[in-house]
Amino acid sequence: MSDDAELLADLWNEEVAQGYDEDSAYMYAPEVLDPTVEFLARRAADGPALEFAVGTGRVALPLRARGVRVSGIEMSEPMARRLRAKPGGEHVDVTIGDMATTRVPGEFGLVYLVYNGISNLLSQDEQVECFRNAARHLAPGGRFVIEVGVPDLQRLPPGETARPFHIGREHLGFDTYDLVNQRLVSHHYRIVEGHTATFRSPHRYVWPAELDLMARLAGLIRTERWADWSESPFTDTSTTQISVWQKPAAGSAPA
Template identity: 40%
Template sequence: MTPQENYGPTSYGEELADIYDNWIVRLQQDTEPTVRFLADLAERVAKDTGERRVLELGIGTGRVALPLAARGADVTGIDASEEMLGRLRDKPGSDTVSLVHGDFTEPDVRGPFGLVYVVFNTLYSLATQEDQIRCLDRAAALLPEGGAFVFQGFVPDIARFEAARQSGQQMEVARTGDTSLNLGIDRHDPVHQHMYPHYSLKDAGAGREHTVRFRYVWPSELDLMARLAGLTLEHRYADWDQGPFTAGSQAHVSVYRKTGAVRP
């Protein structure tokens, strides 16, 4: 078994926590619209349910949670990586967020929360469909009737994954002076829906390599998982600015409301 086969949410933090804020966060460029979207949704949900608490699954170093808390949200965050949480605790405002070290498929928190959210593909760090279903099920259990669950992730593109894997090429995605971050795909397993992004941080003197694992999910598959958990799709957007989701969209922001399980 390769090291990547044992990869999980804890591994991501162990490998990338020390470069996450300086390099990985720069791949997103969407913090402001993310926070604005979630803050507005949390307010609407609070009016519907009376519940103002917010939970982030996979809080990382607090890119979203800290500015969301600064806007007045009552934020709790859970993460499997103590390294990520340690980075968060060192930041100003961290005392305004309740932090939990643990597995977000079995969140050790007490609900209800009006809003539970997962951003930047974090659900994909769970290696099996069963774990992903359990994550949504536990999230739904923490919501009141009418509470909201939000997921942001890329839309799988099998042809692009295969082309990147076969070519072995890496694309430069960030740069500071002589140091660059390059991204490619080491492996792709369409049977298990696993793809292995490869990060390469290079400078004139040395470099470091990291391969992570995602189990990608199509939007339609996510909708079925959500239905089994009692969550019904309310809106799907192409981005946090609520652009229309189309056949050409490369990412999605999906908003679900708790309505009770609907079996197919």
């Protein structure tokens, strides 16, 4: 395990896991989660699916309820325990490990990584290995799906390194950017029972064209790119991307 992987494993500890679902409640809203599950279920077709960074099962459990056989890889044992304790959690096989290197048995029609998970890998080399690991798990013709934000640097004035992403009565969130090293740190400040709780998570932001090159290095070809799970067109003003790459069918060569 790399030093960065150890850092992230320590970051997603028991305390964070206990409050993760509540802190991410807006991601469970039907208008957010239902299109996500529908999109992935269609791409899985009749094959099994593998979720990288499966977390507490926000997506894996409703996808499993749709009849898709889902397995997961998760770095954090506390997060995995939360998943296993939920109704239906026993039907999702979770392997503890690094999504860039951990191999699980079998081939999958779909591998997916949602909610900016690719940015938790803090070097370009690790992100490339994540694509290669996805390709190793995919059956011929299988798809790799990523949901990730588009770097918001157009809104960053010269000399400024911080941008807020949420301002509320009980939560303040902002990102600080390291433009030279393509890194950012997300800062969260929450008011909990009259006290301020803080949480900081490091990320490596990544560009759409960079992801496509990583996919080509892994032998995958992009077939789709959308602005959201409802398949809105991706434009130069989109703040998120949903991208799909496919492993060539047996006997064919990448374009």
